Amino acid sequence: MNVPRSVIGSVFCVFFVVSYFCNKYVxxxxxxxxxxxxxxxxxFIGALLLLLSGKLGWVEISTIPRSAALAWLPGSLLFVGNIYAGSRALSRLPIPSFFTLHNASEAISAAIVKITQRERMSWMKMFSVHLLLIPAVVLPHYDPQFDLGGYLWALLHITCVGAYRVFQKKTSHLSDVEQQYINYFFSVLLLAVAAHPTGDLIAVLEFPFLMSYKFHSGCCASAAFSFFLLLTTFKLKNGLPLEQTRRWVFLAKCLASGLSPLVFSIQVTPEILCCFFCSHAGEALSVYSEGA
Structure with a gap:
C-alpha cells in the first residue's frame, strides 16, 4: 500500500474514532x-458542507434526475431509520457493545440476499456471518449495564443498516456522493417535520445544557467530524478496492472500541470481552472472505 493511501486510511481512522466519541459525549x-x-x-450541516464541497470541486455532484432521486427515496428512508435508531442506541450502550450489535447487520444483509436473490454463500462467508450474529445475540444476557431500550433501538438500527446495504448494491445508477446528497436533504425535511410530534422540539427547551459552552462546542464538533468522516470515506472508497476499504473500517472500529474505555465508563466482564472479540474476529473473517 503506497503512502498516500496509508495517509487517507489513517486520517479516516482518526475521524472515525473522534466522530463516534463526540457523538457519544453529546x-x-x-x-x-x-x-x-x-x-x-x-x-443539515452535512448537506451544506457537501454542497460547498461540490462547489469547491472536492467531490463531484452532477445534476440528479428526478426519476433517479425518487427511485432512491426508499434508501433515504432506511438511512433516516439508521441514524435515528443509531443515535438512540449509542446514547444508551457503550461503544464496544454498539459495534458488536452493529456488526450483526452483515447477517441481516446476508439473510435478505438469501431470501430475495437465493444466492449461495461460501462456507467461510457463512461462518463469518454466524460469528457476527452469535455475539450480538449473547451480549444482552451477560451485559451488566443491560438497557432494554438500547438493545431494541440497536435492533432497529442494524435492520435498517442491513437493508440499506442491500438496497444500495441493487441501485447503482447514483454515485455514493449523490446518494448521500439525497439522504441528507430528505433527512433534514423528515426530521424537521418529526421534531414536534415526537416532543423533541418542546422538551429541548428544558434541556439543562442548552446555553452551555460544552453543549454548543460538542454539537458543532460532532457535526463537523461526522462530515469529515463522510468525506474521507468517499476518498477511501475511490482510492482503494472494496476489500482494502473494509480493512480500514475494521481497524477504525477496533481502535474506537479499544480506546473508548479510556474515555467513557464501561463495565467489562470476561463474557463481554469474549463477545467483543468474537464479533471483531467475525468481521475480520468477513473482510478476508471478500478478498479471497
Whole structure:
C-alpha cells in the first residue's frame, strides 16, 4: 500500500474514532437524547458542507434526475431509520457493545440476499456471518449495564443498516456522493417535520445544557467530524478496492472500541470481552472472505 493511501486510511481512522466519541459525549455525557434535533442538525450541516464541497470541486455532484432521486427515496428512508435508531442506541450502550450489535447487520444483509436473490454463500462467508450474529445475540444476557431500550433501538438500527446495504448494491445508477446528497436533504425535511410530534422540539427547551459552552462546542464538533468522516470515506472508497476499504473500517472500529474505555465508563466482564472479540474476529473473517 503506497503512502498516500496509508495517509487517507489513517486520517479516516482518526475521524472515525473522534466522530463516534463526540457523538457519544453529546448523547451520553451531556444526555442530549433528542435524535430528531441532533440528527437533523448533523444532516443539515452535512448537506451544506457537501454542497460547498461540490462547489469547491472536492467531490463531484452532477445534476440528479428526478426519476433517479425518487427511485432512491426508499434508501433515504432506511438511512433516516439508521441514524435515528443509531443515535438512540449509542446514547444508551457503550461503544464496544454498539459495534458488536452493529456488526450483526452483515447477517441481516446476508439473510435478505438469501431470501430475495437465493444466492449461495461460501462456507467461510457463512461462518463469518454466524460469528457476527452469535455475539450480538449473547451480549444482552451477560451485559451488566443491560438497557432494554438500547438493545431494541440497536435492533432497529442494524435492520435498517442491513437493508440499506442491500438496497444500495441493487441501485447503482447514483454515485455514493449523490446518494448521500439525497439522504441528507430528505433527512433534514423528515426530521424537521418529526421534531414536534415526537416532543423533541418542546422538551429541548428544558434541556439543562442548552446555553452551555460544552453543549454548543460538542454539537458543532460532532457535526463537523461526522462530515469529515463522510468525506474521507468517499476518498477511501475511490482510492482503494472494496476489500482494502473494509480493512480500514475494521481497524477504525477496533481502535474506537479499544480506546473508548479510556474515555467513557464501561463495565467489562470476561463474557463481554469474549463477545467483543468474537464479533471483531467475525468481521475480520468477513473482510478476508471478500478478498479471497
Amino acid at each position: 448523547l451520553s455525557v451531556l444526555k442530549f437524547t433528542f435524535p430528531t434535533l441532533f440528527q437533523g442538525w448533523q444532516t
